[in-house]
Amino acid sequence: MPNKIRINLANEQELRELPGIGAREAAAIVRFRSEHGPIADAAGLARVLGNRPLAAGLGARADFAPADSTAPEAPGA
Secondary structure (H helix, E strand, C coil), X not given: CCCCEECXXXXXXXXXXXXXXXXXXXXXXXXXXXXXXXXXXXXHHHHXXXXXXXXXXXXXXXXXXXXXXXXXXXXXX
């Protein structure tokens, strides 16, 4: 089974390993985290990505645990 990807810590390259996440979506996730903080769950991720349905399998690979307080991509986490 593939490793989980921590949505609130992963860089753009790591995020692109998730089903349905390309370069544009990965950049949007990183930008959202830097401006608004961590993404709480799959529904929040869908909102970040323009309210489109998430790819099958993404939920099984995504980990929405809060970012460490020292993560530069996650202010205020």
